[in-house]
Structure formats: C-alpha cells, structure tokens
Amino acid sequence: MSETAPYAAKSAQSLGRLHGAGPSPTRSEFQRDRDRIIHSTAFRRLQHKTQVFLAHEGRHFRNRLTHTLEVSQIARSIARALRLDEDLAEAVALSHDLGHTPFGHAGERALHRAMEPYGGFDHNVQALRVVTLLENRYAEHDGLNLTWETLEGILKHNGPLLDAQGRPYGRYAHEGLPSGLDAIPAPADLRLSTFASLEAQVAAVADDIAYNAHDIDDALRAGLVTVPDFADVPMAGPIVSEVLGLYPDIGAKRHAHEIQRRMITRAVEDVIATSAARIAAAGVETSEDVRLAGEPLVTFSAATANAEKGLKAFLFDRVYRHEAVMVPVRESESVVERLFAAYMADPDMPGRWGEAGRAVTGAERARIVADFVAGMTDPYALDQYQRLFDARPDFR
Template sequence: MSAPYACDPEQSRGRLHPEEESAHRSCYQRDRDRIIHSSAFRRLKHKTQVFVEHEGDFYRTRLTHSIEVAQVARTISGALGLNGDLAEAVALAHDLGHTPFGHTGEDALDALMAPFGGFDHNAQTLRIVTTLERHYAEFDGLNLTWDTLEGIAKHNGPLVAPLGDDTATTGVIPYALSEYNKVHDLELHTHASAEAQAAALSDDIAYNNHDLHDGLRAGLFTEGEIAPLPIIGEAYAQVDRLYPDTDPYRRRHEALRRVFGVMVADLLETSGAILRDSGAATAQDVRELGYPVIRFSDDMFGRLKEIRQFLFTRMYRAEKVMAVRARVTEALEELFPIYLNDPSLLPQRWQGDVARAEGKAALARLVADYIAGMTDRYALQAHARLTGRDVLAGLEDAGLYQR
C-alpha cells in the first residue's frame, strides 16, 4: 500500500507536451520505458564506471551500475510505501548524461566548456531527455513527466536557495538545467520527491558496494586491506563463522552482499523514522520540508565516509587508473578543438544544428553534446582517426592498461 507522501501517477503534473496517456501503463511506467528504449541508455553499456569500458568484461559499466541502482531504488521504495516506478525511472536515467571515461571525461569537458557555461553530467542528463533524444514526431526529447524531470534535476537536493530566504547561499545552476528551467519550472528551490531521494541514495549504496568488488577483482587491494574498514570486517567475520570452508570467491560475494544489506537496512530504518516524524501528508509536503527524508543514520554516514576515503585513495587514485585518466583527458582535450574549429567533421545529422547555432558558445555546446554522447571506445577511435595516434600507446607495456 502506498504511503500518503508517495507520488501518485494519477496526480502527476503531466508532461510539457500534452499526450494521451497509455491505457496499460501509468505515466511513471511509461517514463521508465522511454528511458530504457533511448539511445543514450543503450550507450551506457560502453561507458566507464571506473575502468575504461573494454579493459575487462567483468567490471561494471554505467549500464550495469544503473540497473543495480534501479534495483536498490525499487527495494527501498517498496519498503517505505513509495512509488517504485518513479524511483526506478529516476535511477535508470541518473547517469544518461555521463561522458566517455566517467568523471574523468566530465572534468575534462567542464574545463573545456568553462568559457561557455561549463558542463555537468546531471544537467546533461536533463538535456538528453528533453532535447537531444530525437525519435518522436511531435517533440524533441522523451517528454517525460514533470515528476521524473524534477527527480533527475534535484535528486541530490535543491539547486537554489529556498524562496524568501535571503541568507542562504544561492547555488550555481548548471547551464543546461538553467536553460530548460526557463521554459518548464522544476521548482529548483525545493527538495525532490522521496522517490528521487531514494534513487540518489541507491546510487551511493550501489557504487560503494560494487567498487569494492571491482577493486578486489582488479587487484588494487586485498580482502586483508579492507578488513579493518567499518562494516566490512564484521561481514567477513560473519561469513567465516557460517561458512569456514567456502572458497575465496564465494567468501567475497557473501561478505559484500552483507555489506550491501547493512547499508539498505540502516537507510530504511532511518528514513522510515524521518518520514513518520515529518508529518508529511503529501508528496508536495516532502518537497517543502526543507530537509531530506531519505538518508543514512549519522553513524552509518560516518562509516561510509571512511570506506569512500579508502576507495578514493586506493581505487580512484590508483596508479593504473590515474595513468589511463591522464591519457583519456588528453584525448578529449584534443578532440574538442578539432570539432569546434571544423564542425563539418560532426556527423551529417548534426549539420542542421550546426547551421542554426548562433555564435561560438552555441557551437561549443553542440560539440560538447556530441563528445559527451560518445562511448569510451568511440572516443578513442575518433581521436585516433583525427590525430593519427593511439593515446593509450605504451601503457599496456608498462602494465598500466589492458586492451
């Protein structure tokens, strides 16, 4: 049974372009399905999570990560009486705007776009689902409901100061989001729905768990090195008591799934109490509370902070990861001015947009759109074709990269 503060598809604020709704699916289910069938979603299978996509078949990509986030979001939503379809739609869409090479690519594009408004992957996600996906006859984008668009834009919290609060610091709204908000007000001063907040914390749960798993598989650290970390040591000890003779791979899986379960259980207990105490009687009440309702306990937040710090040092800043990061940053830094100086190199279907672009900033935004949409391998191939060199050459011989 749905809680009173859950989003109700019958009460959705609708779509920017009115459509006749489906007779068989709720509006949120339709949003989810449009996201799954989008070109941007398919490309996630060849985009980096931490490792370059084709470096190993067993590591997570943005696609597998998004599916895992969606599964956690549905579990949390079901336990808290929220709308699982909306939470799933936001979760599946949350990384559509990621560049090739993950946050490395985002940092590179943000620096390249600094003179033209910058680049932010969350804002780029909104740009994709409202403008860049062009499959429907009557509109650009996917024409998602206001509720899903709000969740995409604000799942990490409000982007500007609350209305009437002159003392709060106003956030810097990313260019792509600011432009869209001028035509479709997403109420950037409020929190998102509880469903979108659930999707955001599901992202944290998923990557904290699977980055540990991928880091172990890659040999960046060992079980012994993560055993002193909060939650993890207790999980391994429990597995050893229950299954003293299990093989190392089963032991790892059993331990890490317990870590996963501890995070989810803490979030459900903490969030359930916050929601009960909030007095929220509608989804709009949740938005206007002024604080998030989906969160970890303070104790769990502190524990996860320690795990994140370990991952930052030993995985995200590992020598082999940093070596590849430097090279792919170089590739994007060289690709961007090539396309900007000669936009005829963009595909034919982009030439209409090139012709309509007014000024260098508009053209730079198109180039950023094109590069951001590339997969890892396509970006490397495009760079090699246009520059005549392999940007990753030499790393394999040094043991820092595997093709």
C-alpha cells in the same frame, strides 16, 4: 504492489508532460516514463560507457548500464518498503546517469574544464538535455516527453540547486548554477529551491549503496586490494570479519560476493529504518510536504553515514587514485579534451551535429560540441580520436 503512502508521488496527480500523450489503458504515467527511458538510445549507450575501470581491461567490470540496473533494483526495493511509487523511483534511477560522458568521471572532469569558459558541464543538467532535447526518435517532438516528476527527480535527486533565498546551494555554492538550465523545456517550473520527491531521494541513496558495494567488488577483481585489506575499513570491516569467520575456506571470489551482498542488504535495511522514522517525525502528509520539508528524508543513519565516509576515503586512496587506475584516467581526460578542442576549431561532426556546429560559434558551438562528446561511448570516442589524430591512446 500495495497501496502507496499518502506522501508518495501520485501518478494520477502528475503535473503532466510538455506534449500531451493521452491516457494509457495499461500503464501509469510513471510506468510510461520508465519504458521510454529503457527504449532510448542514450540508455543503450550506457553499456559502452566506463564506470570506474575501462571496459577493454576485461574481468567483467561494471559499466554505466550494469551500475544503472543495480541502482534501479535497489531503488525499487527501498521504495516498496517505504510504500512509495516504485515506478517513479525506477524511472529516476534508470535515467540518473544518462548525462555522463565516456570514460566515467575522468571524462566528466575533462569536459567540465573544457566548458568552463562557457558555464561548465554538469551531468544532471546534461541528463535533462538528453531526455528533453537530444533524443530525437519520436514523430511529434524532440526528447522523451517525460512527466514533470521524473524531470524533477533527474535534476534534483541529490538535493536542491538553490536555497530558500535563491542562492546556489550545496556543491553549486562554490561554482554557481550550471549552464544550460534555462534551455530545458519542462511542463512546469522545476522549482530549484525545493527537495525532490521521496522517490527521487530513494534513487540517490540507491546510487550510493550500489557503487560502494560494486567498487569494492571491481577493485578486488582488478587486484588493487585484497579482502583482508578491508578488515579495519569502516562499513566493510565488520562484514569482512564476519564472512571470513563464517566461511574461511570458500575462496576469494566467493568471499567478495558474500561481502558485497551483505553490504547492500544492511545498507538498504539501514536506509529503510532511518527513512521511515524521519518521514514519521517530519509529519509529511503529501508529496508537496516532502518538497518543503527543508531536508532530505531518505538517508542513512548517522552511524552508517559516518562509516560510509570512511569507506569512501579508503576507496579514494587505495583504488580511485591507484596508479593502475590513474594512467587510463589521464589518457581518457586527454582524449576528451582534445576531441572538444578539435570540434571547436572545426566542427567536423557527423549529421545534425556538424550542420548545427558549423552554423554557430562561441558558446553556442561549445554547447553543441559538449552534447556530441558527452553522448559518445568509450569505443566511439576512441574511433573519433583515431580519425582526427591518427593515433590511439595507450591506457597501460
């Protein structure tokens, strides 16, 4: 990799880890973070967690793991082009979904409702809990002992949590800060009112690029839409017309792949060109300048951002709220809500979870139950549901 830009994060200047780890003769600090994440239990569980479509439906739909790997690849490509630290961008990308529940966003909504009396549930905070508290394989400490920069990126890759006056910012302006933040151990203040590094911002936009493209692909595989349905849809429409014009006879499967890869390529190129210009215009010279810039510097162009909103509106209407999707969504929400209620009433959870849950009540028990339920894979959640209620939900 060529030398990084002055405003890139510098592994040698990291604010460090909560627990000393000593220098590595073969890896940078951010490379070590990436490797710890890949080898974690929570990362492996992503292969059995829903993205949009439930895994039991087959047809090679994405799961959280395949989505995460796609985000990671896109993040590295953008970071390389912008002369950022690819390893930090990859570490944040690989860890950005570690806090997600089983059954995708349906499970998260259900767990948030169940946790509302106790401060709610937020998957970014949960990811921090996973990497700082809940992973327990190391001999000398709980958690993965990641660097400050990776922890900051996990928490703030979508932007600050507070504005400059200390008020909840962005989506947190309506609901307030999520609970659990004060329990996160970190080597230094995570500075909730500043933006994260450019590398973390890259991971966030890579997430958008990946799920826009692969949700189209999965929706086509599921038969919820056809390629011609996208003819007038912003962002996708011009590419659909182009592909159908160039390759009218190659078949729907090849059409879908060609559309997907062209969408990813053009979105990546748009982000690189736009972000390079924004970084230059902002005059940032260090990663600290980036944090204090007052706005994100890694973004789509205005035209692409507007087109992306139109695409998301189409997907929301035609895919995410399609009855074939909503039936398993409603069942999934019920599974998560009933599991949470059952464990709150009787913390009949295995191992350390049950022991800890029985020792406390109220908000403390709720946090333990939320940690346990959020960490479940889809199949494990269904097995626990079967054990507790002697029933199997019908997702059809």
